[in-house]
Amino acid sequence: xxxxxxxxxxILRERAKEGRDPTAADETLARLLSLVREIxxxxxxxxxxxxxxxxxxxxxxxxxxxxxxxxxxxxxxxxRENFARxxxxxxxxLIEDDAGRVLPxxxxxxxxxxxxxxxxxxxxxxYFADCKRLLQGGGALVSDDVLLxxxxxxxxxxxRRMLAEHIRExxxxxxxxxxxxxxxxPLAEGLAVSRKVYET
Numbered sequence: 001x002x003x004x005x006x007x008x009x010x011i012l013r014e015r016a017k018e019g020r021d022p023t024a025a026d027e028t029l030a031r032l033l034s035l036v037r038e039i040x041x042x043x044x045x046x047x048x049x050x051x052x053x054x055x056x057x058x059x060x061x062x063x064x065x066x067x068x069x070x071x072x073x074x075x076x077x078x079x080r081e082n083f084a085r086x087x088x089x090x091x092x093x094l095i096e097d098d099a100g101r102v103l104p105x106x107x108x109x110x111x112x113x114x115x116x117x118x119x120x121x122x123x124x125x126x127y128f129a130d131c132k133r134l135l136q137g138g139g140a141l142v143s144d145d146v147l148l149x150x151x152x153x154x155x156x157x158x159x160r161r162m163l164a165e166h167i168r169e170x171x172x173x174x175x176x177x178x179x180x181x182x183x184x185x186p187l188a189e190g191l192a193v194s195r196k197v198y199e200t
Contacts, residue, residue, distance in 0.1 A: 009060070012082065013053055023053045024118065025188035028144060032116060033061045035140050035193070041113025043067065045134060047099045047127065048119035052079030052092070059088050063114070067093045069102050099123070103130035110136040118144040122163055124170040132179065137198035141180070146171060147190025 016023040024032065032054070036044070042064045046055050049068035059066055070076045076096040083089045095102050099119050112134050117124060124143060131141050146167055148160070174182040174194050182194040 009053065009056055009086070012051070016051060016053060023050060024144065027187040028191055029054060029057060031185065031187060031191060031193070032142055033057060035114060035142065036061045036063050039113050039138070039140060041139065043112050045069075045112045045115045045131075047103070047115070047117050047131075049079055049094070050075050050118075052082045052094070054116065054118075055079070055092060056082060056086050056088060058114075058116075059091055060086070065091050065093070067095065067106075067112075069095045069097065069099045069119070071096065071098045100126060103127055103134070106130070106134055109133050112136060113139045115139070115141045116144070117141065121145055121148065122166045125166060125173060128170065128173055132177070132196070135196050137196055139196050141174075141192075141194040141196065143170070143174070143192040143194070145189040146184065146192045147186065 013023050023029075036058050040062060044055070044058050044063045044066045046058075046066060046068045049055055049070040052068060055066045055068045068079065070079060073096065076094060079094055080089075083092050083094070100123060110133075113136055115131050115135055117127065117131060119127070135141055148164060148167055171184065171192065174180055174192055179197055180194040181197065182192055185191045185193060
């Protein structure tokens with residue numbers, strides 16, 4: 001599936017993988033793009049956009065618009081450059097701020113067909129209520145790195161125990177919420193795909 005990606009984007013993704021700020025793993029991106037093709041979201045929200053490469057892939061794959069949140073100034077700057085490089089600036093709203101401040105301020109309830117959560121893992125629980133509010137019925141909340149090198153299902157090193165517990169609690173929130181059906185996939189460091197049920 002990723003073979004069809006723009007060649008320039010593939011090059012940028014390979015460079016990112018070699019750096020300290022890697023982009024989404026190939027298998028993670030493949031599943032994400034499969035959902036974009038299935039859902040055909042009018043709007044996508046990405047939390048933790050980094051250099052914007054995943055947002056670009058989703059836009060090139062059929063998403064109409066992306067709202068991308070990135071708190072790191074250097075990453076946000078590179079994301080702007082990348083959006084301009086692919087002539088996608090007019091289809092992206094890039095918010096350079098902490099997602100913990102941004103999400104509660106977004107008032108577009110049910111506006112997003114797909115949300116990709118790839119920000120700080122310890123904050124996933126904090127973001128959940130707003131992600132649920134912002135996601136439309138039938139949409140997908142895709143949470144990355146939820147198995148965390150096996151720490152979540154196994155015995156984490158001492159310095160990672162609290163983080164692993166935060167993620168366990170987040171996964172329990174997803175799996176126990178009657179408004180979602182959640183599948184945890186062993187892709188890369190773990191991917192939770194949660195579909196929001198339609199309101200009756």
